[in-house]
Amino acid sequence: MNAYWSALAGRKREVAVLLGWSVVEGVPALLGGRLVGLAVDRGFAVGDVPSGVLWLVLFALVAVLGGFGLRQVFTRLGGVVEPMRDALVTAVVRGVLHDGRSHRGLPDASAVARITRHVEVVRDATAGVLVQARALLVTTAAALVGLATSVAELAWLVVLPVVAALVLFGLLLPSLARGQRELVLADEDAAEVAGAALLGLRDVVACGGAARAAAEVGERVDRQAAATVRMAWAGALRGVVITLGGFAPLVLLLVVAPGMVASGALSAGEVLGAVVYLSTSVQPALRRLADTTSTVVLRLVVALRRLAEAAPPPAAPPGGLEPSGGGLELRGATFGWGARAEPVVRGLDLVLRAGDHLAVVGPSGIGKSTLAGLVTGLVAPQAGEVRFGGVPVHLVRPSVRHRRIALVPQETYLFTGTVRENLALLAPEASDADLLRAVEAVGATGVVRRLGGLDGAVGHAGGGLSAGEAQLLAAARVHASPAEVVVLDEATSHLDAAAEARVEEAFAARGGVLVVIAHRLSSALRARRVLVMDGGPALLGAHEELLAASPAYAELMAAWQPASTG
Missing domain, CATH: 1.20.1560.10 (ABC transporter type 1, transmembrane domain)
Known part of the structure; x- marks a missing residue:
């Protein structure tokens, strides 16, 4: 070789x-x-x-x-x-x-x-x-x-x-x-x-x-x-x-x-x-x-x-491909976790442009996090393609992909250091003012103030912070980054409904593409479009359209709304 x-x-x-x-x-x-x-x-x-x-x-x-x-x-x-x-x-x-x-x-x-x-x-x-x-x-x-x-x-x-x-x-x-x-x-x-x-x-x-x-x-x-x-x-x-x-x-x-x-x-x-x-x-x-x-x-x-x-086939030049623009396109994207396993994502067509705000809903284990992996290039489709800026997203030059696409998972990673160092991880050139604006936007000002400001210390793996506080800092870190595509994969699961709404609205107002893997169905109400994954062909549309077109979506909403108001 x-x-x-x-x-x-x-x-x-x-x-x-x-x-x-x-x-x-x-x-x-x-x-x-x-x-x-x-x-x-x-x-x-x-x-x-x-x-x-x-x-x-x-x-x-x-x-x-x-x-x-x-x-x-x-x-x-x-x-x-x-x-x-x-x-x-x-x-x-x-x-x-x-x-x-x-x-x-x-x-x-x-x-x-x-x-x-x-x-x-x-x-x-x-x-x-x-x-x-x-x-x-x-x-x-x-x-x-x-x-x-x-x-x-x-x-x-x-x-x-x-x-x-x-x-x-x-x-x-x-x-x-x-x-x-x-x-x-x-x-x-x-x-x-x-x-x-x-x-x-x-x-x-x-x-x-x-x-x-x-x-x-x-x-x-x-x-x-x-x-x-x-x-x-x-x-x-x-x-x-x-x-x-x-x-x-x-x-x-x-x-x-x-x-x-x-x-x-x-x-x-x-x-x-x-x-x-x-x-x-x-x-x-x-x-x-x-x-x-x-x-x-x-x-x-x-x-x-x-x-x-x-060895993998030489599908990309050394170092990876350079996207010519922005936006995401999924064409017949299919992926399953095994040679004989039923695909969890099958033949999905989806176009996301700057300003799009998409919520992905469906029962647990249906493939929502797999879709997040496909969109961010962490996994490659087994059939079809997922393109960012006109090129396969998993073949984009890693340094470019890490700068322009951000995934915020449910499990938050914080390292021992100052608050500033944690917030500037994805934006090392950001000024203190930029970091504080991101903190304010997602509602993490109280957390940063309690830690002693940007010079305050974050313990090992975020020790001393609650799970919700850690998620707020992770959200502020990505908000301060130059990422054009942001995927929140149940990234607000430890926040209350009001704090979750503020984080999503902050990213929606930030611009770019926002994909929210919904923890609460209220995320679907805030999104411009909703993707429903229920094991069959995925359905895409606005909230009102899906209520009429998807019995599964209507049932999910009917089950959630009484609980949310009760």
């Missing part, structure tokens, strides 16, 4: 440093066999023990140099891998938050698997490729060069078995890739089903569905186990192929070398040097090839593919 390659491309210098230390690490593979052969031919075999020891000491120093190079590789590995991991986590979290499944009231268990499993797989696999594949290329190339230059007569003993092993291994790769993907999908499926069962455990037990839930989870676990077993068999077969390429050259060397030494074509030191090249460089390199390709590379490719599938 783009985040992966971008992160690696941004670390070109660090990758170049790794390759430089890889050359140092490969020096023992290049010179090791040659030095051991010289120790025999020019030292021990001719009775010159000091010379033989000297060559071996030189070999030891070269090995130490290679170890130092390897240490430097590991030291600098984090500078490449960790930034890449951070970029992937950011991309996956953004994908989960934009994925429709993350808005169904339950966490996406497979998304948790993607973050905890796939991102870590990519991180570890990338590190493995940078360590193993890099070392494989450097070590193998160095060993083959050293073998060809010191014992050219034996080069064919290495080339033919290695080529045969590589061909067979290449034929196995497609089945290994399919098996790895099946295992990853089985892991995700098991996580999703088990997560849903555990989160809904009370409902499962209450409905008598424990046996069915256990059977579904068990089926996924069995499928996961079967995929694991198939991968294990494929890994065993891979080991047989690599063993052929790693040990066959040694066997051929043992068969051919004695005759060549007897004929004088090779010296004992050259044969020993060839053994060193094969046993310490070529054979381990082939094993690393198997490990790197069949475990590291395959896991990396499959994990990146799954992360790319989970």
Whole structure:
């Protein structure tokens, strides 16, 4: 995925440093066999023990140099891998938050698997490729060069078995890739089903569905186990192929070398040097090839593919879209909290322009707060569209959306600080006079005065304030903001009727678009238009029109008015 390659491309210098230390690490593979052969031919075999020891000491120093190079590789590995991991986590979290499944009231268990499993797989696999594949290329190339230059007569003993092993291994790769993907999908499926069962455990037990839930989870676990077993068999077969390429050259060397030494074509030191090249460089390199390709590379490719599938489509340019104007338009907007759930908002058409004052009424749980989420861009419609200034509201640049659209929920958030800091949260450029005008407009003057004015302290989470006082301060905060669209989602539920009326009238007089999720039906009497949500097609109209057109609305009003006057 783009985040992966971008992160690696941004670390070109660090990758170049790794390759430089890889050359140092490969020096023992290049010179090791040659030095051991010289120790025999020019030292021990001719009775010159000091010379033989000297060559071996030189070999030891070269090995130490290679170890130092390897240490430097590991030291600098984090500078490449960790930034890449951070970029992937950011991309996956953004994908989960934009994925429709993350808005169904339950966490996406497979998304948790993607973050905890796939991102870590990519991180570890990338590190493995940078360590193993890099070392494989450097070590193998160095060993083959050293073998060809010191014992050219034996080069064919290495080339033919290695080529045969590589061909067979290449034929196995497609089945290994399919098996790895099946295992990853089985892991995700098991996580999703088990997560849903555990989160809904009370409902499962209450409905008598424990046996069915256990059977579904068990089926996924069995499928996961079967995929694991198939991968294990494929890994065993891979080991047989690599063993052929790693040990066959040694066997051929043992068969051919004695005759060549007897004929004088090779010296004992050259044969020993060839053994060193094969046993310490070529054979381990082939094993690393198997490990790197069949475990590291395959896991990396499959994990990146799954992360790319989970990422949101590039529907908007980086940073989001810029609206060209104001106003809200809903065209066939539909949303439901689940794949098979009945939509709570279905095919809604609605146009709101500056100066509009809309009240949304209906029984609890009918979808009024969901509509507030659609209007403010907190959730995206599953069908249809919700546009602000001509562009999908959920794709508007966040900084723009937060400035121009405000949601005041029922639960008020106040933070520890001064009254001024709380009121100016959405309007940091507002003057004290602006803040006090907003306070006066919504009827919060008494609350601010009791707290000691704008310099007064607000305790942790609004401690020391009643729920109604906290709602008044939240209303004043939004009133002071530059928001052109204000949604009051039962934001006055803790106020009495008179205080509620003052808040709504203050926002209506402020201008812009006002949407009130009604707590009391008196909100409908103050609004220019009313949207009735009762489970069927939503009805939109003025109060008097709806009394005649909607039996549900008329019944709600009839039930409320006696209580309100009594």
